[in-house]
Amino acid sequence: MSDEAIRPYKHVAVLYGGPSPERDVSLDSGRAVVRGLLASGYTVSEIDVVGRDVVFPADVDAAFIALHGEFGEDGAVQTILESRGMPYTGSGPEASRLAFDKRESKARFESAGVRTPAYECLAGTEGRTLALPVVVKPPCQGSTIGVHIVREEADWVAAVEDALRYDTEIICETYIPGRELTVGILGHDALPVVEIKARDGWYDYDAKYTAGLTEYVVPAPLSAEQADACHALACDAYDSLGCRGFGRVDLREAPDGAFHVLEVNTIPGFTETSLLPMAAAESGMDFVALCDTIARSAGCAGTMEVEHAV
Numbered sequence: 001m002s003d004e005a006i007r008p009y010k011h012v013a014v015l016y017g018g019p020s021p022e023r024d025v026s027l028d029s030g031r032a033v034v035r036g037l038l039a040s041g042y043t044v045s046e047i048d049v050v051g052r053d054v055v056f057p058a059d060v061d062a063a064f065i066a067l068h069g070e071f072g073e074d075g076a077v078q079t080i081l082e083s084r085g086m087p088y089t090g091s092g093p094e095a096s097r098l099a100f101d102k103r104e105s106k107a108r109f110e111s112a113g114v115r116t117p118a119y120e121c122l123a124g125t126e127g128r129t130l131a132l133p134v135v136v137k138p139p140c141q142g143s144t145i146g147v148h149i150v151r152e153e154a155d156w157v158a159a160v161e162d163a164l165r166y167d168t169e170i171i172c173e174t175y176i177p178g179r180e181l182t183v184g185i186l187g188h189d190a191l192p193v194v195e196i197k198a199r200d201g202w203y204d205y206d207a208k209y210t211a212g213l214t215e216y217v218v219p220a221p222l223s224a225e226q227a228d229a230c231h232a233l234a235c236d237a238y239d240s241l242g243c244r245g246f247g248r249v250d251l252r253e254a255p256d257g258a259f260h261v262l263e264v265n266t267i268p269g270f271t272e273t274s275l276l277p278m279a280a281a282e283s284g285m286d287f288v289a290l291c292d293t294i295a296r297s298a299g300c301a302g303t304m305e306v307e308h309a310v
Contacts, residue, residue: 009061009087012037012295015077017048020069021145021166029270030066036270036291037064054080062087062298064291065267073267074100074140087298091266095242099264102139102171105241109261112240115233116261117252119173125160132156133175138166149175176252176260181220183234183249184268184279186293190231191279195220216275218282230259237261245297248276 014037016030017023030046037044045057049067054077056063063081065088071077075097081088091099098104109116120130121139128134136159137147146166148159163170180198184191197215222230234249241264248268252260268276270291280290 007042008296009042009298011043011045011057011059011061012064012298013045013047013056013060013062014064014066015047015049015054015072016066017050018067018069018072019049019051020067020071021141022069025269025271026066026068026072029068029274032270032287033064033066033291036288037295039288040292040295042292042295049077052076056086060086062089062295064089064295064298066270068267068269069141073265082300085300087300089294089298090245091241091243091247095244096266098241099243099247099266100140102137102263105264106171108240109237112236114237114240114261115258116237117174117176119171121169122160122172123169124164125157128156128172130172130174135173135175136160136163137171137173138163139169139171141166151175176254178255179220179253181230181251181253181259182275182279183230183251184276185234185238185243185247185249186276186280186285186290187246187297188235190235191276192219192282193222193227193230194218194275194279194282196275214273216273216278218278226257233259233261237264246276246294 014030014034016026018026034044034046045060047054052071063086065072065077067077073096075093078088078093078096082093098108103121106116106119118130122128133149133151135147135149146163148162150156150159160170180196182194182196195217199214230251237249238247243264243266248265250262252262254260268274270277277287277290
């Protein structure tokens with residue numbers, strides 16, 4: 001029996017674009033996924049999501065969600081697809097919502113015993129109790145939008161005001177110096193750890209999406225014990241939110257060797273510099289096979305594993 005014959009879906013709609021500030025990145029991710037699915041033999045419909053609804057061709061079997069940020073990662077589009085019985089890739093509505101809102105995910109990490117930097121939620125520039133340096137970020141954004149490392153008191157107000165452009169409050173988080181690492185997860189399997197070395201030490205929007213500005217080391221230079229610890233912590237974080245299908249967990253290694261989870265990304269990028277495809281390639285899975293594997297995993301709450309958030 002051929003691979004094509006046993007595929008659960010033949011016609012896949014790729015959802016990309018969207019209304020969030022990450023629209024341009026999503027367009028790049030979606031178009032890359034389209035190429036990967038076409039190379040794998042699927043019939044593919046491209047859907048540039050410009051509002052808050054999705055219209056499918058009549059014979060689409062499943063949706064591959066490549067929408068980053070608001071509407072794509074916050075559970076909104078997943079809720080719509082669930083209501084229509086349309087199988088889709090990635091985590092369900094509740095896990096997506098928890099992962100996207102860093103206030104919710106940090107609380108889940110703490111309750112599940114997942115090590116994460118100390119934090120506090122603030123509605124303005126007053127009331128901070130954490131000592132500098134800290135990271136200031138909007139709770140519900142991705143791609144480092146509105147994120148700042150504050151090392152000097154003089155920079156505090158400007159950082160907070162910029163982050164508040166994107167939300168009504170901020171997360172202020174203890175800055176963890178040391179190595180920046182990420183772990184891709186496919187199904188329930190952790191992929192090789194990737195170390196991220198931004199040229200100027202700050203992995204911001206430009207460093208993420210401009211080729212040549214960041215060095216990626218895969219597998220990261222870790223001992224077997226360190227790699228196992230990274231994998232275990234990443235999987236614990238992923239499981240604590242009830243994620244499924246695929247995702248990526250970002251971590252920092254502190255000077256004392258302890259690993260700290262920063263966040264879980266339920267729809268990581270699929271651009272030429274994206275980390276999940278890089279880790280999959282290191283494990284022996286090329287981009288076409290990765291897109292095929294994720295497409296095969298599509299489903300709805302009634303056909304996929306029940307989310308198991310603690």
